[in-house]
Amino acid sequence: MPEAEMLRVTGGSSQVFALGKGDRLRVFDLEGGQNALLYAFGPKDALPASHPAAPRDALAGLIAANENAGATHHRLAGRDLASASGILVSGPQAEAGEALALAAEDEMTCVLIVPSTPSTADAVAPATDFALEIARSEQAPPASQPVPPLAEPLQDFRIKAATAERFEVKAGQYIQIMDIDGRQCSDFLAFDTELLGQGIECGLDATATRTIMGRAYPGPGLFSKFYDQRMRATVEVVQDTCGRHDTFGLACTMKYYDDQGYPGHDSCSENFNKVLAPVGIPSRPGWPAINFFFNTQVNHDGTIGADEPWSRPGDYVLLRALADLTCAASSCADDIDPANGWNPTDIQVRVYGAEHDFPKAIATRMTPDSPPVFTKETAFHSRVAPLSRRMVEYKGYWFANSFLADGAVAEYWACREKVAVIDLSALRKFEVLGPDAEALLDYAVTRDVTKLAVGQVVYTAICYPHGGMLDDGTVFRLGPQQFRLICGDPYVGAHLRQLAVEKCFKAWVRSSTDQLHNIAVQGPKSRDLLSKIVWTAPTQPAVTEIGVFRSTVGRLGDAQGPALVVSRTGYTGELGYEIFCHPRDGATLWDAVFATGKPLGVVPMGLEALDMLRIEAGLIFAGYEFMDEIDPFEAGIGFTVPLVSKKGDFVGREALVKRKAEPQRKLVGLEIEGRESAHHGDHVYAGRARIGVVTSGMRSPILDKTIALARVDVGSSAIGTEIEVGKLDGHQKRLKAKVVRFAHYDPDKTRVKM
Numbered sequence: 001m002p003e004a005e006m007l008r009v010t011g012g013s014s015q016v017f018a019l020g021k022g023d024r025l026r027v028f029d030l031e032g033g034q035n036a037l038l039y040a041f042g043p044k045d046a047l048p049a050s051h052p053a054a055p056r057d058a059l060a061g062l063i064a065a066n067e068n069a070g071a072t073h074h075r076l077a078g079r080d081l082a083s084a085s086g087i088l089v090s091g092p093q094a095e096a097g098e099a100l101a102l103a104a105e106d107e108m109t110c111v112l113i114v115p116s117t118p119s120t121a122d123a124v125a126p127a128t129d130f131a132l133e134i135a136r137s138e139q140a141p142p143a144s145q146p147v148p149p150l151a152e153p154l155q156d157f158r159i160k161a162a163t164a165e166r167f168e169v170k171a172g173q174y175i176q177i178m179d180i181d182g183r184q185c186s187d188f189l190a191f192d193t194e195l196l197g198q199g200i201e202c203g204l205d206a207t208a209t210r211t212i213m214g215r216a217y218p219g220p221g222l223f224s225k226f227y228d229q230r231m232r233a234t235v236e237v238v239q240d241t242c243g244r245h246d247t248f249g250l251a252c253t254m255k256y257y258d259d260q261g262y263p264g265h266d267s268c269s270e271n272f273n274k275v276l277a278p279v280g281i282p283s284r285p286g287w288p289a290i291n292f293f294f295n296t297q298v299n300h301d302g303t304i305g306a307d308e309p310w311s312r313p314g315d316y317v318l319l320r321a322l323a324d325l326t327c328a329a330s331s332c333a334d335d336i337d338p339a340n341g342w343n344p345t346d347i348q349v350r351v352y353g354a355e356h357d358f359p360k361a362i363a364t365r366m367t368p369d370s371p372p373v374f375t376k377e378t379a380f381h382s383r384v385a386p387l388s389r390r391m392v393e394y395k396g397y398w399f400a401n402s403f404l405a406d407g408a409v410a411e412y413w414a415c416r417e418k419v420a421v422i423d424l425s426a427l428r429k430f431e432v433l434g435p436d437a438e439a440l441l442d443y444a445v446t447r448d449v450t451k452l453a454v455g456q457v458v459y460t461a462i463c464y465p466h467g468g469m470l471d472d473g474t475v476f477r478l479g480p481q482q483f484r485l486i487c488g489d490p491y492v493g494a495h496l497r498q499l500a501v502e503k504c505f506k507a508w509v510r511s512s513t514d515q516l517h518n519i520a521v522q523g524p525k526s527r528d529l530l531s532k533i534v535w536t537a538p539t540q541p542a543v544t545e546i547g548v549f550r551s552t553v554g555r556l557g558d559a560q561g562p563a564l565v566v567s568r569t570g571y572t573g574e575l576g577y578e579i580f581c582h583p584r585d586g587a588t589l590w591d592a593v594f595a596t597g598k599p600l601g602v603v604p605m606g607l608e609a610l611d612m613l614r615i616e617a618g619l620i621f622a623g624y625e626f627m628d629e630i631d632p633f634e635a636g637i638g639f640t641v642p643l644v645s646k647k648g649d650f651v652g653r654e655a656l657v658k659r660k661a662e663p664q665r666k667l668v669g670l671e672i673e674g675r676e677s678a679h680h681g682d683h684v685y686a687g688r689a690r691i692g693v694v695t696s697g698m699r700s701p702i703l704d705k706t707i708a709l710a711r712v713d714v715g716s717s718a719i720g721t722e723i724e725v726g727k728l729d730g731h732q733k734r735l736k737a738k739v740v741r742f743a744h745y746d747p748d749k750t751r752v753k754m
Contacts, residue, residue: 005134008371011127012116013067016075019104022137027089027112031128031497032096033433033508035115037062039086041079042108047087051100054086062113072111084111090130096497096509099130119515120563121581122553124431124484126512146180146348147314150358155351159186161344162333164271166279168193169321172354174238177329178316179293180348183309183341185332187251187268187289190226190234191281193324201281205229206247206288217245220360220375221393222401225322226290234325239318241363241372244310246294250286252334266333275328292317294332294339308338315372318358362393366490378425379517379586387604394607395426395488402606409701411609415572416702418601419525421593422610424571424578425517430493432483436505441475441483444499446632446656448646452477455541457549457567461632461640462492463652467659468628469635470495472620474569476551484512488622499651516565517583521593522576522613524754525600530577532596534566535559543577548753556585556592564589571610573617573745575754615696615709618669618743624680624695625667625709631659634711636667636742665692666717669742670725672706672735675699678725684710685724685734691716694725700744707744708737 009015011034019025029036037054040046059081063072089112090099116127149156154173158180159165164187169175177186191203208227210216218224218237225233251272257265273283293311298304331347334340352358363372376397378384385391388400400423402408414420432441442449447460454477462470473487485492496509521530530543536554543566546552551567562585570576581589594602611621618636620626626635633641633656641656672678678697683690692712700707708725716723719739727733741747 005136006369006371007132007134009112009114009130009132010067011114011129014063014069014072014111014113015132016072016109016111017132017134018109019107019134020137021104021106023104024135025100025102025104025110026098026133027100028131028133029090029094029096029099030131031493031508031510032094033092033510034090034094034128034130035088035092036090036099036130037086037113037115038089038100039084039111039113040108041084041110043106044085046104046106046108047085048100048102051087051089054088056084056086057082059084059086059111062115063111065115066113076109076111079109096501119582121516121565121585122563124512124515126431126510126515128510146178149350149352150176150318151352151356153350153352155349157349159329159331159347159349161331161346162266162271164268164275164328164330165349166275166326166328167349167351169325169327169351170354171321171323173321174352174354174356174358175235175319175321175327176316176348176350176352177292177319178314178348178350179242179309179311180313181345182311182313182315184311184345184347185294185309185334185340186292186347187272187287187330187332188292189272189276189287189289189328190321190325191327192228192234193326196279196281196326199280202228202230204234204290206290209247217247219243219393220362221391221398224360233322236320236322237317238320238358239316239361239363239374242293242309242311242315242317243362243364244293244295245317246291246296248298249291249294249296249304251289251291251330252332252339253286255285257336260336262336265336268330268332271330271333272328279326306337306339308341364396366494378423379581379583380423380425380519380590382587383590384423384604388606390606392607396490397426399423399426400604400606402608403604406603408606408608408612411603411605412612412701414601414603415523415574415605415609415613417524418603419521419523419529419597420603420605420609421590421597422520422522422605422607424520427486427488427513427518428490428492429512429516430485430496431510431512432485432496432507433510434481434505434507436500436507437481437483440496440500440503440505440507440509441485442648443503443650444496445475446641446646446650446652447475448642448648449475449477449483450648454479455551457551457569459549459640461635461637462487462495463632463656464628465652465655467631467652467655469626469630469632470628471622472626472637472640474567476567515582516580517586518578518580519590519593520570520572520576520578522570522572522574522605524575524751526574526576529593529597529600529602530566530579533557533592534564535561546577556581556589562588570752571619572613573619573743573749574613574751576752611696612698612701615698616700616702616707616743616745618709618747620667621696625711630711631656633660633663634665634667636709663714665711666714667695667709667711668717669740669744670694670708670710670723670737671740671744672697672708672725672737674735675706676735677706678708678735678737683726683730684712684737685726685730686716688731690726690730691723703744705744709742712739
């Protein structure tokens with residue numbers, strides 16, 4: 001029987017799908033508490049009577065209110081919408097998990113609708129996702145068709161396994177190369193058509209591309225171009241759903257198969273020779289190619305290794321031609337190693353017109369079985385993007401690394417001396433609601449949530465049972481049974497829901513990241529700025545009255561302005577605030593902050609300056625100071641683990657008791673001689689012995705010192721201990737350093753408390 005098909009229906013959208021006789025459907029309310037309706041065109045009793053009926057005449061209105069209404073209406077064209085039967089498959093009290101299971105007794109067309117309700121910053125009503133699992137009957141034909149095109153294609157053809165095809169595109173047109181069944185590589189060549197007409201062969205060059213781009217594989221955004229031998233940009237990467245490719249090898253060659261004992265085996269290079277010969281391109285024994293979906297890596301010893309591709313069925317790369325090109329693409333013929341999952345399959349190529357404006361995007365997956373999610377624009381993107389040409393993908397969103405007008409160092413100084421604003425909307429927000437919301441969070445995090453008052457915020461660690469950190473974040477208490485957890489890892493929501501099931505807590509964890517976007521307003525003049533634009537009701541504290549780690553609910557401008565949540569929190573070591581709003585109000589909020597802040601010297605700030613500020617302030621970052629092998633004590637935030645005062649149990653408590661009693665490593669501050677910086681991953685030595693690793697490092701502008709954070713053996717962690725940072729192989733070059741108190745800047749946090 002074919003593998004089950006998985007579909008994702010995002011909150012506030014709808015999905016049309018067909019079921020054949022004998023197909024089995026399972027519907028999952030992924031986060032619980034979300035309304036959803038299932039309609040069917042087919043037999044009268046197609047849907048189970050055990051679920052409440054949904055009104056037949058509401059289908060058209062529900063579809064129209066959802067994000068993809070046009071696509072859904074198009075797929076139902078010609079049908080009498082009022083003839084569909086419908087049921088409610090989930091509702092506000094539903095737990096996370098399976099909401100419906102049925103077997104189709106006959107063919108039918110179904111529509112799942114996940115409605116959304118209006119949301120504001122002070123009344124968040126997130127619409128969350130559903131998943132569909134369809135197990136086709138044995139009589140159904142195996143699904144091996146490409147996913148629908150992105151638009152009406154100019155060319156649309158299939159490259160059979162172990163073959164290649166030639167095609168031409170014009171400047172500005174888009175090329176989509178798709179792995180239909182997954183785990184299949186495709187080599188790609190492109191030549192300047194005008195030069196070919198002059199008898200000059202000028203194609204893509206991986207070495208020129210890597211050298212100019214400074215990275216192994218160009219991705220959408222800043223590093224997005226492939227170059228030819230003239231070092232001219234030839235194609236631009238617009239979208240990538242796989243994220244793992246290779247650009248440093250040849251397309252497979254006859255010599256490779258001969259040497260492996262397979263003489264006469266098909267090869268991509270020979271297949272290219274066949275399709276390129278008619279346009280006068282001489283044959284080569286091996287073609288340097290862009291190897292899409294080929295999973296290769298350079299090992300520490302300099303050898304090149306390969307494994308099965310990361311690509312899943314339907315994964316693709318979307319390119320834009322920057323010149324008129326003669327292209328060739330292959331379906332790799334390799335079936336003697338893991339390169340194509342041991343079984344070569346087909347590749348689909350589509351060409352789209354230059355009139356389209358496909359957004360630049362990289363697909364990410366929260367877990368290996370999650371559907372791909374494209375890079376999103378935040379509520380402030382329309383204001384941020386025109387000011388920066390260094391937009392980078394960060395945790396699924398586009399962010400500015402720095403801005404044109406000032407640059408990272410000037411942005412840093414603005415935050416230290418005046419006021420700076422940074423978009424932090426990629427922070428994941430989760431609404432934790434219900435009678436056991438407090439109990440769930442108190443069990444999930446290390447801090448004592450039972451002590452939180454309404455309006456209070458607490459910084460905490462989130463640990464695995466073995467004591468290693470999943471994430472850090474802040475918990476807001478919004479009411480007796482209402483909490484908001486803000487962190488960095490989208491998996492935290494799934495983790496909380498799993499804990500709720502294991503402990504039988506009656507609580508719902510709803511993802512609200514897309515309903516709450518936020519900026520941080522940081523610096524000594526931040527209070528002056530916000531006091532001029534944030535209105536609060538008499539029952540709420542004013543901005544000037546918010547203490548450290550406190551929040552208030554207000555509005556922008558006056559009582560009729562957009563709703564805001566303002567917290568006195570930040571990641572800079574300065575007096576600062578974070579402002580949360582609904583995405584529809586993002587541009588209005590940004591404009592108000594900058595109009596009011598202009599006399600105060602406000603500037604926009606990017607991620608590069610933020611990293612400098614947080615290192616000086618001794619603030620930790622995921623993947624650097626902590627990860628799942630590192631506990632909060634080793635990460636320098638042992639204060640978030642009150643093992644004595646917190647009486648209740650929490651995830652990792654038993655392991656953390658042992659880890660605290662027998663510490664092995666400690667996060668310390670380093671002061672390094674000279675002006676050369678240590679970087680993340682540099683090893684720390686005591687004599688010949690390696691005793692630790694630098695987690696973050698920089699040259700501090702305000703201290704005029706080279707500083708770092710490092711995780712070292714506890715025996716070398718005392719303040720004043722002299723150690724060295726190794727460069728090159730760790731022994732040929734050393735930077736002298738000593739252990740110092742951190743945070744390096746304002747270690748007593750006096751500026752935060754101003």
